[in-house]
Amino acid sequence: MSIEHLILRVVIKIMFAPILLFALYVQFHGDYGPGGGFQAGVIFAVGFILHALIMGLDETKRVMPIGVLKWLMVIGFLFYAGTGVATMLLGGNLLGYDAIDPASTHHAGQHWGILLVEFGVGMAVASTMMMIFYHFAGREPEIRDEDW
Amino acid sequence: MMFAVATAAILVAMLLALVRAFAGPTLYDRVLAGNSFGTKTVILIGLMGYLTGRPDFLDISVLYALLNFASTIAILKFFRYRTLSISLEGPSADAPKFEERDVE
Amino acid sequence: MITLDLIRDIASWLLFILGGAGVVVGAIGIVRFPDFYTRLHAAGITDTAGAELILLGMILQAPSWLVVAKLVFIGFFLFMTSPVSTHAIAHAAWVVGLRPMLGADLKREGDEP
Amino acid sequence: MTGAEIANAGLLIDLSLLTMLVLVAYVMVRSRQLFAIVMLSGIYSLLSAAFFVSLDAVDVAFTEAAVGAGVSTVLMLGAMLLTTRREKPIIAGRSPVAMLVAVLVGAALIYATLDMPAFGDAASPANSYMGEVYVERTAKEIAVPNIVTAVLASYRGFDTLGETMVIFTAGLGVILLLGAGSARGGREVSDVEDEDAKS
Amino acid sequence: MDLVAFLAERYNYWIFIVLMMMGLYIVIARGNLIKKLIGLNVFQTSVFIYYISIGKITGGTAPIYVAGDMERWAHGAGHDAGHGEGAAHGADALPGKDPLGAGALHADETLQGDFELAGNDLSTLTGEAHGAPDTQAVHAAPSDGVNDLLAAPPLKIEDHASAVADAAHKAAEVVYSNPLPHVLILTAIVVGIATTAVGLALVVRIREAYGTIEEDELEAIDNVAEFGETHAKGAAA
Amino acid sequence: MSLLAQLPVIPIIVPLVAAPLAVLMPAEKMGGRIPYIWTTLIAWTVFAACVAIFYSVATVGPISYHLGDWAPPIGIEYRIDLANALVLTLVSGIGALVFPFSYESIRSEIDPRQINLFYAALLICMVGLLGVTITGDAFNVFVFLEISSLSTYALVAMGANKDRRALTAAFNYLVMGTIGATFFVIGLGLLYQATGTLNMADVKFQLAGDNNRMVEAGFAFIIVGMGLKAAMFPMHLWMPNAYAYAPSAVSAFIAATSTKVAVYVIIRFIYTVIGADFDFASAAFAWLIAPLAIAGMFFASIVAIFQSDVKRMLAYSSVGQIGYMLFGVSFGTEQGLAASLVHLFNHGLMKGALFMAAAAVMLRVGSHACSGYAGLAKRMPLTAAAFIIAGLSLIGVPLTVGFISKWQLLSAAFDSGRPWAGFLIVASSFLAVIYIGRVIELMVLKPAPENAPPIKEAPLSMLIPMMILVAANIYFGLNTELTVDLAERAAHALMGAGR
């Protein structure tokens, strides 16, 4: 282990879990304050990007393999679309969340609907952003020195 | 009123940092100025929350602090290794040596 | 109660003025100092004294504990990350071969690439 | 603190942020160091996000910061690592055309501003019609505190579905362009599916 | 309205225009593909600024209900009266003020508009959509289906000069900025980053295939290759 | 809830769900057939749903579907009248043909590892275009427009396996397309600021004939932005390269659909959102749209004559044909509008067939250069026949759809008191005779190059969709009931909503 980047490594290791937790906090408090699925997804991805910057892309790919990301991308989107389809099957229109819990007077259906779709957005965005980063960072450069 | 004073101070400081970011002369000066600018923005957002009477939105500040950090690290790797994918754990010898003084 | 509020206000005023002064002075330093490494120090003032003092001032004025918690979190985060960022930049410059001006006459010693 | 003072402070913040935005944009136009421009675009995003906060758009500021200062900076750096870091001198002869187009567009917009309702006008059509309807109805029909989330995920949830699809498409496009199977200078692109990474 | 006020009311828009022009200029004038993309970013961001400027209400606050205010909205405006009562509420909170200047553009017509929609509350709306003969409900009449669905709620008369921020704590006087532009811009930001990502990926590929990302050089290379021969990948790299 | 009530969203939600699933399918197993069959089935489902919608709209009346159960100005509305139903059917129909058509061609042009992603992207492109067409909400147009645009950028760039110029073409398309989309957003912002709503019909209702500078500028921005996407004449620079270097199947799909959808949006905004009875709208017709349309008709056709690449030639011809459509719109009469809609539909049919034939030639001959078409009538008789028929249709020979649309345009021109316009239309058709005639001459009269290897006729999977499209070219040329009558009704509804 090189000592050259010790400071970076230590601090990012310490910050890694709190960053992810902050992302999830943003995800689940989108109803109450600023934030929501998209922002949470980006923060989540930034956590992993930091990890990749310090521990190396290969290590990050071990933690979060590309194959898993692909599935997460799809599942995240389908979470959203699936909620819409589910409301259709339950008798509402597409994305008519009231159909989830029609009897509720406290808008439980709306709450659940929003929660579900935001979760889908978060999952899709996080995995897509990581995917994009992987592809940019993982491509070998072939650069002439005079361009640099 | 006190928030306004602090805000004004931050704004002045932001402008000064911007001057350094424009002037360079080396890239590292720009990065430094940019980083410093980011820190000031974090504080500014917090203060603006107070100014508008809704200080509950500090999440944005947290996010700024986080991203400022992340992009600075990315920039470091950008310059030091010319790649974003390499691990910083291994021996540093495999890093491409390049000697460059980027003075405009 | 009024006295408590008054003390609180005075304290925040003090913190804001000190912090604001720190931020501005740091920025002035960033503009004025002669080379990259010296500017790093000036930026340090903003990051530590300026930012943290203003955050402290805000904590004193916070309307709820939640705000306090978040401000503390921000302060902690800056406290953790700002030296790392500074170090990262300095280190990048150092490795690339940017040598500092040294001594009272501000000469660059290792001026060759 | 009186209302007038707040308004003045707000105006001060607005004006200084906008001034800085213009300055940054101007330097971006002039500068030829790609790296400096990427960094400035990060600063530009930060500034515009701060401006959004001062215009009460906290959610937008949140997103703009995350996207502009975070992800797109990292992506730009990644792309620059794979391409180049300097910009060649300006092509002669294009600037007048560009200037003309920009001025035409600007003129059309300035023409439009003459009839615009004043900035911050609560009675303007934009603010008094649908915007207010959402504020009123969210409390009754959705009952979440963040009106933006309510509109985003429920009233205009379908737009957000599209938005998610946009992001998905972008990921798909990047995989198509840079991923396994994409052509590339001399070498084959290594098949970085999971097998590779797990080893 | 004197000139200073006129300027003060529009400076935001004009600065947005200046920024937008700079972005557009970068996109068109600069040959470096990455710089073009950055120019696009600036261009789009300035449009975001414009949208957000539209939605700002002087003295307003972020469109997130302050504590306790949501209940006020939920109960204050009754189920039957719908917007009518909401408007009355707005009017008697701050009586005697006229809607200002240019903003009153549509005041007459909207006030005279018919209030069918405004009178609907959620139950009638969903009831309409869920109603038994569904196809009939879904198929609106060919010609006049538009107007009766779309009616304007009345303008709320609000004095924005006196709505100050410390009122944020007194729920009765809170004014929220317009949430709709925020929502639109959230979507637009996402579209922007998506475009940037795809664009950068393209730039990377172009660099690999051509060895340059300067537009004039690319054009020169393409012009050489124009006649007949199709290029194998990466010939210039 | 019955399926029928949910019909309007079926064409959108089904492919939206199906496209991500296609990403997960194995690319290389069974020669990439799994994603191919899956997306083809989906495309057919969508087409069936669109036909059902079309039928329902034509017999019952406009459909309004409230997404999320929110009534229109509050929520997003799908509002389908005859005009969108027509375009919907066109887009989904072309999709239903291009998907089965594409297999062989794509397999020869795309890396086998990317087949699943490719089909997903193509499906997403289609859903984007459908979403733009079907919606009644102005901002929703932008979102779906960007979905289709983003996937198109990637799809066009896929042509880089054959020719690296696809990359620069895609990049130019991306820059221009994004500028266009942003202009569109600015225009929407101006309209929103003037009216406070985003629902198209509501915008018009709120405007109520009220005119101010915001609306004028917003109108201009929307026209220019969409003009960029539609490759309206001076803003067409991205288009020839994008069409020429994209994978053949992609060219066939987007050439037949994407610019048409953009033209449709222009029409929709002129009539449903702004209302054509504003002074500035008629001024724009007279001084902006009509001159540009005429310039496009002539300029692009002349440039097309000098192209050595058939796909580029066809692309330039598309620019000219967009000119016809906008010219028809610029008459400002019901008949002109109907003619435009008819031409929009018909041009989709003929360009689809032409690009499909070009794709077949590409598969067998391996080039789009004109020289590769020499003697094709002997070497690939069926493909050549398809090309010739579709080409004649493009010229406007009787018994083909091209004739119908030209005839409609002509009569609209004369009826609106613009005989000179009729003359211009005929004159520019002669240009089409030249460029198409050139290729036909090559195919029929010239012998094949002597060293040319023997080639087979295109495979059945390509021939059948091509032939269906060619048959449609003739059928709709004979039976005008479906297109002309309905387009007239659609135009009447659009114009009627303007008064």
Place this chain on the structure above:
Amino acid sequence: MVRTIVLAVALAGLWLLLSGYFDKPLLLGFGAASVILCVFLAHRAGVLDFEGVPTGLMPGVFIYWWWLFVEIGKANFIVARQAIAIEPKLSPKLLQVVSPTKTNAGLATFANSITLTPGTVTVDLEPGYMVVHALTEALADEPAIMDMGRRVAALENGGDA
């Protein structure tokens, strides 16, 4: 295992601090799930080691921080005076400092403390020593820096013992 629990508890505390909703079971449930997910990912990412969760340093770190604040305050004053002096008297100096710390986390804390104190910046870490850039002669006070190092080292001892 100890580290896992420490991290989980810390994260749970962080969630409660950020959230501020103690009465909504749904949010608390999400919080619990989030904490579990984060700990799992942290475990998977390999950050649950002596560097990532420096349990050894934790007990005394707050006292140390307090001391550090005071030092930072003093140093700030010196640098600020130079920044606004009409004629700044700068005499930058590089010095090599041998760290008395034993663990990596301790070394990082020490290096960070040096950087945090305005006037001195850790420029490079090499095996055995580190390079520090100081703004003036007065700030390049090696005994003072070493004093700081000893304090950090004391933290390590206090924790590990």
